[in-house]
Each structure stands twice: as C-alpha cells, then as structure tokens.
Amino acid sequence: MREDKRAMKREMIATAAYALIEERGYAGTSMLAVAKAAKASNETLYNWYGDKLGLFAALVEANAQVVSDALEAERSAHSDPLEALERTGAALCRMVLGPRAIALNRAAAADPTGALGEALARNGRDKVAPLFSGLVRQAIDAGRIKGDAGEIAETFIALLLADTQIRRATHATPPPEPGNCEARAAKATSRICRLFPV
C-alpha cells in the first residue's frame, strides 16, 4: 500500500475509533467495529497496531503531534510575548477540550494498565509544560513579568484549564462554547501579569 493511501486508511481508522468511543465508551469500542467502520479488516488492524492498546497508543501519539504542531504554529504567529502566550493558551484549551483529546482521556481512564495514561503524559502534558515555560521565558526576558518560568507556566495552565478536563471527560460538562477558550486565555494571561509583576 502506498504511503499516502496508508495515511488515508490510518485516518479512516482514527475517525472510526473516535466516533465509536464517543458513542460506546472505550470498553464498548471493539476492534471489529473499528475495522468495519473504517472499511478495513481485523487482520489489518492487528497487523498494523498489534492489539487494541497498541491502536489507542498510536492514536495518543498521533493526536499529540497534531496538538504540538498547532501550538507551534500559534506560538510562531505572534511576536509579542504576552500575545503569543495568550493565543497559544487559547489553542491549547481548544484542543485539550476537543473531542479527540477527551476521547483519549476517557480511554486512558478506562485502561487499568495505565499504559495509555503514561503515553498521554509523555507525548502531551510533559511536552506542553516546557513549551509554555519557553513562552513565559520570552515574556520575562522582554521585561513584561518576573519570576520562575516553570512556576509561572504551571500557574498559567492552572488558571487556563482548571478542572475543565476531568469534568469534560466524565461527561459532567459539554464541549465549550466558541470563544470560551479565548476568554479563559485572556483572563489567565491578565492574572499572570498581576501575580508576577515586574
């Protein structure tokens, strides 16, 4: 199978898996159902991904790459450091509260081995924190705020996301309204400036 056809099939498999998790939860999402919805066979899925956990681990990594690319694009699009922080924060918020990230969090919460959670942390959160530290570092260097970059980045993420992820993952809240993440990011940025003034 040519690489572009394979990439298309992989995206069909991903689309199917995400739709099925949304509808049936992780345990109720069978490999056979994913295969059928993706117009693939069970044998292909097992050949490509090894087993169910392998399929979802691959989805974790692929989604993390999408998030990382989006954050990098947003970061590069703004020269003002606080604007970059705010806009990148908004992008992070939209993505982590989006259907795919939430589905993966649900899968990880349902996986008793802890492997998916570890993959989520390694590919996601553990990469996001240094990226935001870097953004904060730039704002510090520009004399806009003062303090420890790592601590400020963690505080920014706390103010930005709070407990929205767990509430979303547990079906306690629906997806955020348009503009909600932008508002959260603006408020978090404003509060960072007040907590860590020059």
Next chain:
Amino acid sequence: MREDKRAMKREMIATAAYALIEERGYAGTSMLAVAKAAKASNETLYNWYGDKLGLFAALVEANAQVVSDALEAERSAHSDPLEALERTGAALCRMVLGPRAIALNRAAAADPTGALGEALARNGRDKVAPLFSGLVRQAIDAGRIKGDAGEIAETFIALLLADTQIRRATHATPPPEPGNCEARAAKATSRICRLFPV
C-alpha cells in the same frame, strides 16, 4: 437485616468495588466479583442497587456525602476566614485526589451513558463551589479580600487543583505525597489575596 448490619454490608460492598476498579478498571469490575469480595450474592446486589450503574451511582452519592461532611467539619474548625479557606481547600484536595474519588472519576469516564458523570457533578462539584463561595464571602466580609465571591471561589479551586484530577484519573500521576495538598492550598490562598486585594 438490621440497619447497622446493612450499613456494614454496604461498606463491604463499597470497599470491594473500589478495590476491584483500582485493579481491573470499571469495565473489568463485574458485579459477581464485587459480590464475592463483599461476601454477598449477586441477587442481593441487584436487589439493593438495581444494576451495575445503580451500584456506582450509589457509591458516588455516598462518597459525596463523606466529602461534604469532611469539608463542613474543616470549615467549622477555623474562625479566621482565610485560614478556613486554606484548610478546607487542603481537605478538598486530599479527598478529590484520594483513591475513592479517583475511582469514581474513572468509572464516570468509562460510562458512555454520562449518568455517573452527571451524578458526580450534581452531588460533588456543584455543591463544592457554593461552599467555597461562602468561605470567600466570609473573607470579603472580614475585609481580607475584595471582589465577586463566585469568581474568587472558582479561581481558588483552579489554583488549588489545576489539572491534577485528570492526570490522576488517567494514571499519569501517582497519589500526591503527604503535605502536598497543604502546600497547594497555602499557595492558592496566598495568590487569591494577591489577585483580589482590598
């Protein structure tokens, strides 16, 4: 069965269910396994709780009551409003990151009906927020901080918990070290005073 014997049996059932979720996840926790571990029968479980979802919904409500009682006790033990806020915050942190609350979050994330998540919100978070608003109201009335009580309470909870719950529920992080919640609560309280000064 006398009421105290019934209460003891209910606690045995709860203990069994929590242990099994920790080990096998929600889907892998069968009613039969819970019954055996609790020295009860399947028929008793289905008579008492209706079905699996009913059992876990009952666990949600029971745990919410335990949390609520603990927060109320902590709130009443301190006359200084900021100390009450901080200590009650620490208690909340310990409980929501404790094994039982995390197990219930995992169950809710695994439940595609959304019923457990709704029960969690209704019995838990939606009651915690007004309690913290009340604590903040007292600090405002005492002239210690200034602003909208609801907004300050939400900010306090964000600074206190951040994304610790989702990371814990997805097995990305282990339980917090002793003293960690106290440190988080102290820092959150301090930051609230700086964000909302008189």
Next chain:
DNA sequence: AACAATCCGTATCCGTCGTTACGGTTTAGG
C-alpha cells in the same frame, strides 16, 4: 415456634469482545 422475606452460593443464558485464522481479492514489486 411458625412463617415469610431476604440472603447466599451457584448455575444458567445470552451477548459482546479480544484475538486468530482462512479463502479469495487486490496491490505492490521485480
């Protein structure tokens, strides 16, 4: 003590899922 209700331990039924396997079809590579 007698009787009814409840509980226990076990069995049963059914459906679903994880995973492997197979014959036939399609695709890729030489």
Next chain:
DNA sequence: CCTAAACCGTAACGACGGATACGGATTGTT
C-alpha cells in the same frame, strides 16, 4: 506479466460480564 505480500470479509474460539433464577440457609416478625 507473474508472484508474493497485504488486505478484505467472514468465521471461529474462548473468556468475560450483565442479569436472572433456584434451592437451601438465615434472619426478621408476629
């Protein structure tokens, strides 16, 4: 074009879990 590899659709197997049911034991009430 030929051949091998990969893929598809389907079937099969074993395990597991949700839920119901049953005979006997236990508990509660009168």
